[in-house]
Amino acid sequence: MNSAEPGDRTGAVVSGQGLLVRRGGQLVLDDLTFDLAGGQVTGLLGPSGCGKTTLMRVLVGVQAVTAGTVTVLGLPAGHPRLRARVGYATQAPAVYTDLTLGENLRYFGTVLGLRGRLLAEAIAATVARLDLGGLDRRLVGTFSGGQLARVGLAVALLGRPDLLVLDEPTVGLDPVLRRDLWSLFHGLAADGTSLLVSSHVMDEAARCDNLLFMREGRFLAEAPPAEILRQTGAPDLESAFLALAVSAPPAPPAPPAPPVPQGVQR
Amino acid sequence: MNGERYASREFSPVLAGATARRVLTQLRHDPRTIAMMVAVPAVLMILLRYVVANAAVLNRVAPEYIGVFPFVIMFIVAAITTQRERARGTLERLMAMPLGKLDLLAGYGIAFGLMACVQVTLVLVISLTWLGVTVPGSAVPMAVVAVLDAVLGMACGLFASAFARTEFQAVQFMPAFVLPQALLCGLVVPRDHMTAVLRWLSDVLPLSYAVDAMQRITGSASWTSAASGDVAVILAFTVAALVGGALTLRRRTR
Numbered sequence: 001m002n003s004a005e006p007g008d009r010t011g012a013v014v015s016g017q018g019l020l021v022r023r024g025g026q027l028v029l030d031d032l033t034f035d036l037a038g039g040q041v042t043g044l045l046g047p048s049g050c051g052k053t054t055l056m057r058v059l060v061g062v063q064a065v066t067a068g069t070v071t072v073l074g075l076p077a078g079h080p081r082l083r084a085r086v087g088y089a090t091q092a093p094a095v096y097t098d099l100t101l102g103e104n105l106r107y108f109g110t111v112l113g114l115r116g117r118l119l120a121e122a123i124a125a126t127v128a129r130l131d132l133g134g135l136d137r138r139l140v141g142t143f144s145g146g147q148l149a150r151v152g153l154a155v156a157l158l159g160r161p162d163l164l165v166l167d168e169p170t171v172g173l174d175p176v177l178r179r180d181l182w183s184l185f186h187g188l189a190a191d192g193t194s195l196l197v198s199s200h201v202m203d204e205a206a207r208c209d210n211l212l213f214m215r216e217g218r219f220l221a222e223a224p225p226a227e228i229l230r231q232t233g234a235p236d237l238e239s240a241f242l243a244l245a246v247s248a249p250p251a252p253p254a255p256p257a258p259p260v261p262q263g264v265q266r
Numbered sequence: 267m268n269g270e271r272y273a274s275r276e277f278s279p280v281l282a283g284a285t286a287r288r289v290l291t292q293l294r295h296d297p298r299t300i301a302m303m304v305a306v307p308a309v310l311m312i313l314l315r316y317v318v319a320n321a322a323v324l325n326r327v328a329p330e331y332i333g334v335f336p337f338v339i340m341f342i343v344a345a346i347t348t349q350r351e352r353a354r355g356t357l358e359r360l361m362a363m364p365l366g367k368l369d370l371l372a373g374y375g376i377a378f379g380l381m382a383c384v385q386v387t388l389v390l391v392i393s394l395t396w397l398g399v400t401v402p403g404s405a406v407p408m409a410v411v412a413v414l415d416a417v418l419g420m421a422c423g424l425f426a427s428a429f430a431r432t433e434f435q436a437v438q439f440m441p442a443f444v445l446p447q448a449l450l451c452g453l454v455v456p457r458d459h460m461t462a463v464l465r466w467l468s469d470v471l472p473l474s475y476a477v478d479a480m481q482r483i484t485g486s487a488s489w490t491s492a493a494s495g496d497v498a499v500i501l502a503f504t505v506a507a508l509v510g511g512a513l514t515l516r517r518r519t520r
Contacts, residue, residue, distance in 0.1 A: 023520065057519075060362040064518040078518065083364040094355030098292045110284040111365045139295060155359070 013038040013163055013194040014059060014077075018068035021054055028054045030217040031068070036196060036210075041189050043208030044198040045241070051217040052198040053091070056165045059196065060088040073162055084112050087161035091168045093152030097141035101132060101151060104140055105158060112159035126154045129184065146177050153181070157188075164188065164195045170204060182207045202238040213241055220244040277368045285365075285373025289347070290380070303343060303381055307335035307389040315397040325484075328399045329408060330453055333480040336385050336416035337473060338448070340378055342440050344423030348374070348511075349436040352427070361517045370515065371508055374424060375417065382416030403487040411483060411493075414500050415476040421507035422472065428514030447473035452481070472503035 014036035021029040028051050036042050044052050057063035058070055061078025070077040073085055095104045105126065109119045127133055130150040135143070140151055153169055166185075170178045182204075185195050189209070197208065205211055206225050213220040213228070221228050221244055225237055234240035293300050314331055318324045351357045360370065390409055393399040401408060426443055430436035450460070450468035457468050457478075468474045479496035483489070 062358055062362050062518055064520050080364070083362060086362070088359065088362045090355045090358065092355045094359045096288070096292060096356060097354075098295050099288070100295075103288070103291055107284060107288045108359075108363070111281060111360065111363050113364060115280075 011038045012036060014070070014072050014196070016068065016070045019055075019058065019065065019070055020067040021051075021058065021063065022066040023054070028217050029058070032217075032219060034212065034219060034222055036194060038194045039189055039192050040209040041185050041195045041197060041207070042210040042212060043205050044196055044212045044214060045202065045205050046200065046214035046220075048200050050214045052200075052214060053167055055214075056088070056167050056196065056198060059163075059165050060086055084159055085162045087156035087159060087164045089152045089156035089164075089166045089169055091171070093140075093148045095140055095148075095151050095155060098139065100137050100139055101127075101143075102136040104151065105154060108155045109158050114159065122158055122160065126157050129157065130154045131180070146173055149173055149177075160193075162193065164193055166195065166197045168198050168200070170197075171199065171201065178204075202236075202241060205237040205241075211237075213244060215245050215248065218248070220248050277366060277372070281365055281369035282372035282376065285370055286376035286380075289374060289377035292347075293377075293381070299343070300381075303339055304385050304388055306339060307332075307385055308392045310335055311389055311393050311397060315393075321398065324397070325400055327453075328393055328397070329401070329480040329484045330477045332386070332389055332393060332408065332412050333415045333476040334448065334451070334453060334473065335389065336382055336412055337419035337476060338440070338444050339385070340382060340416045340419035341423040341426070341444055342437070343381075344374065344378055344420040345427040345430065345436045345439055346423075346433060348424050348427035349430050349433050353433065357515070361515070367512045367515045367517070371424070371512055375420065375508070378420040379413065379417050382413045382420070386412040386416060401484050407483045407489060407493070408480065411476070411479045411497065411500075414497065414504070415473075418472055418476065418500055418504045418507070421504045421511065424511040425507040425514065428511065444473075447471045450474065452477045472500065472507075475499040475503070 012035040014034075016032050016034045019029055019032040019034075020027070032055070044055065046052055054063055058065055059072055059077055061082065065077075072079075072082055075082055096107075099107070102123070105123045106119065109122055114122050127136070130153060132147065132150055132154060135147065140148065143151065149169065149172075153166070156164060156166065170181050173181070185197060189195055197204075199205070208225065210222075210224050211228060212222050220241065221231075223231070228237065228240050228244075229235075232240040232243045234243050293303075311328065311331065314328065315324060318327065348357075351360075386409055390405060390412070394401070394405055422443070423439075426439045427436055430439060448454075450464060450471055451457075451473040452468070457465060457474060460468060475496045479493055479500065482493040482496060
């Protein structure tokens with residue numbers, strides 16, 4: 001699709017070519033072409049309803065695609081072999097509130113193909129990583145909001161996925177927990193995991209290695225935070241987003257944006 | 267580009283077993299639901315015994331009710347459980363994981379099938395001892411058919427839940443799907459006495475065969491081929507509802 005190179009830029013773990021998703025007659029993702037770098041935290045930022053969740057659902061294979069192609073870890077998105085290699089956490093924690101933490105982790109771990117000692121080790125490591133120690137026998141329904149959010153993440157991390165797709169994992173959490181989670185994300189990236197983290201809160205953008213600014217189903221920018229600031233000359237990322245949103249044309253043609261190095265919207 | 271491009275992985279007994287265990291564990295944490303699932307059919311039978319208060323009539327209608335109560339209760343429990351799984355996002359999470367649809371459906375089938383065994387055992391023991399219901403021949407065929415009815419109810423509930431957007435709607439399916447069947451299955455008026463249209467209607471509803479099978483089993487001391495025919499129809503409806511359920515469990519949404 002388009003004139004882009006076949007999406008295999010070195011290190012790209014996800015690449016999309018002309019990705020288009022129409023839902024109920026409405027264009028939700030409008031001809032997206034993009035690459036996600038491996039071993040980095042990529043932030044997907046944009047207002048509520050701009051298509052972030054739909055894009056993430058395409059990557060994990062639960063959203064049908066209208067046109068275009070998406071490759072994840074070298075396979076078409078949604079390929080059965082990807083199901084154990086891609087971790088996904090939805091906005092809602094999506095765990096069984098009428099099971100204990102241990103019962104949740106054991107069930108999801110088994111589904112991910114972990115058995116016996118491997119399962120026990122994966123659970124222990126994940127519990128430690130998300131600071132959920134001592135809660136093993138408690139019903140998840142009795143957890144606080146912050147604990148619940150961490151259980152949702154724990155399930156996504158359990159299978160040590162190569163790609164983690166996290167939909168607004170830090171929204172509504174207290175500042176200390178948010179800081180801890182961001183350091184966890186960077187820790188995982190340092191270990192080689194690639195992360196796509198969405199948020200509609202702009203002050204989280206600066207914590208990402210790379211940014212995808214999204215609005216109304218299209219990308220406004222695809223670059224590291226510092227580069228976006230330089231391109232737009234804005235004092236902070238929120239102003240940069242606003243500047244890009246204003247200069248972006250409402251319809252198809254490419255934006256007559258300022259001198260744009262590789263990686264910005266096509 | 268679209269739909270189910272990739273064939274589902276084949277069936278995994280380990281994952282079906284893990285899912286059954288998970289469903290049973292959820293129930294275990296909710297003793298009140300277990301108590302209701304197990305006790306309600308038995309309590310209804312006791313009530314029926316005193317409402318009827320005539321041994322001959324009770325002997326005739328009790329087996330029919332033993333076939334119907336587990337169906338109704340399993341329908342509602344399965345419909346709500348599945349609807350919750352959809353609404354709370356756990357279904358989507360599982361569909362993004364290496365779990366086959368068949369693993370999930372079989373897991374539900376095993377878990378609720380086991381619950382049905384407990385349920386039917388209790389209602390039968392109470393009916394045949396305390397309430398003095400008598401059956402010609404063994405009680406085993408009755409127990410088997412009652413469990414099959416319960417599993418049929420579960421399969422129908424699973425399928426129906428796909429059409430419920432909310433838990434509230436799922437609850438409404440009980441009067442919408444189940445009560446018409448209860449009226450037409452021969453419980454209230456024998457099916458031969460119905461007008462042609464009602465008779466046809468009752469012929470295409472699964473619960474009619476549950477009641478027919480019970481009538482035939484208690485009508486003669488030995489198993490008849492007509493009873494086998496009814497059981498075959500019950501099984502066919504169960505399979506059809508499960509296949510329908512599998513089709514409505516979409517891995518990818520549009």
